Amino acid sequence: MSADIIDGKAFAAGLRGRVGEAAGAFAKAAGRPAGLAVVLVGEDPASAVYVRSKGKATVAAGMASFEHRLPADTDQATLEALVDQLNADPAVDGILVQLPLPRHLDADAVLLRIDPDKDVDGFHPVNAGRLASGLPGFVPCTPLGCLMLLRDRLGDLSGKEAVVIGRSNIVGKPMAALLTADSATVTLAHSRTRDLPSHVGRADIVVAAVGRPNFVRGEWLKPGATVIDVGINRVEGGLVGDVDFASAVEVAGAITPVPGGVGPMTIAVLLRNTLVAAHRRAGVPLDDATL
Numbered sequence: 001m002s003a004d005i006i007d008g009k010a011f012a013a014g015l016r017g018r019v020g021e022a023a024g025a026f027a028k029a030a031g032r033p034a035g036l037a038v039v040l041v042g043e044d045p046a047s048a049v050y051v052r053s054k055g056k057a058t059v060a061a062g063m064a065s066f067e068h069r070l071p072a073d074t075d076q077a078t079l080e081a082l083v084d085q086l087n088a089d090p091a092v093d094g095i096l097v098q099l100p101l102p103r104h105l106d107a108d109a110v111l112l113r114i115d116p117d118k119d120v121d122g123f124h125p126v127n128a129g130r131l132a133s134g135l136p137g138f139v140p141c142t143p144l145g146c147l148m149l150l151r152d153r154l155g156d157l158s159g160k161e162a163v164v165i166g167r168s169n170i171v172g173k174p175m176a177a178l179l180t181a182d183s184a185t186v187t188l189a190h191s192r193t194r195d196l197p198s199h200v201g202r203a204d205i206v207v208a209a210v211g212r213p214n215f216v217r218g219e220w221l222k223p224g225a226t227v228i229d230v231g232i233n234r235v236e237g238g239l240v241g242d243v244d245f246a247s248a249v250e251v252a253g254a255i256t257p258v259p260g261g262v263g264p265m266t267i268a269v270l271l272r273n274t275l276v277a278a279h280r281r282a283g284v285p286l287d288d289a290t291l
């Protein structure tokens with residue numbers, strides 16, 4: 001038996017199309033396009049590629065893209081002054097500071113400086129608190145994209161056993177909060193978890209976000225489980241996820257591939273969050289359930 005492949009690339013294309021339509025309506029209603037500012041410090045080639053594709057997707061969806069590239073030796077005050085300027089700019093609805101920042105910079109202080117209502121990455125502690133409290137805010141793009149794929153595949157998630165592997169602020173913790181809000185029974189596993197395979201073996205839903213190539217083995221899975229692989233690991237021979245795809249595909253009921261699974265969803269949700277930010281800031285109502 002072989003698992004269904006969850007086509008994140010196709011789902012993301014559909015979401016970008018819906019966001020694009022709504023972005024056109026927003027521009028008409030507000031008299032200006034929604035705008036996303038992206039800040040890249042330094043020359044990391046992978047980050048530069050990612051920022052460029054984000055800029056293209058933003059413009060393709062009918063939104064304004066503002067790119068700010070700063071040299072690798074930019075100091076904290078200069079970066080925070082740019083964030084202040086973007087916070088104050090009425091044409092900017094969303095601000096994304098590409099992570100990781102060079103080591104001499106304090107990323108937490110930069111994220112704290114972003115206006116939470118422009119924080120389309122959902123990384124500001126105010127938005128983390130809103131998510132944990134069930135209040136409206138911004139949810140990090142990658143876990144929200146994973147949730148969309150899970151709902152599309154499984155419908156109602158209530159009562160499902162979910163195991164999230166990895167407890168980062170960017171993926172694992174918000175993923176656990178989202179699954180909890182959807183009434184799944186959630187185990188948040190991490191590097192200190194004892195007997196991880198026994199936890200994974202009970203799960204209807206497995207979300208792997210550990211950053212270790214091919215870490216989750218097919219033999220650990222409950223037959224028929226839905227497996228969401230957040231990992232993007234560059235190895236000789238290309239990109240692989242955190243799940244050993246070859247063994248997992250034989251046991252899972254459905255699985256996301258790498259590439260073409262979660263990654264494309266991240267950018268599509270970023271555009272969605274930017275559009276939501278624009279509506280909230282402009283006071284234009286949006287039925288975001290249709291996105």
Ligand SMILES: Nc1nc(=O)c2c([nH]1)NC[C@@H]1CN(c3ccc(C(=O)N[C@@H](CCC(=O)O)C(=O)O)cc3)C=[N+]21
Pocket residue numbers: 050096097098099100121141232239258259260261262263264265266267
């Ligand atoms: N403030 C901030 N927000 C982010 O959301 C953020 C960030 N910093 N820093 C870097 C990571 C990484 N990230 C990806 C998004 C899309 C793909 C993606 O589309 N991947 C494709 C192609 C991968 C490839 O071919 O290289 C795929 O998986 O199919 C990958 C990685 C967002 N990040």
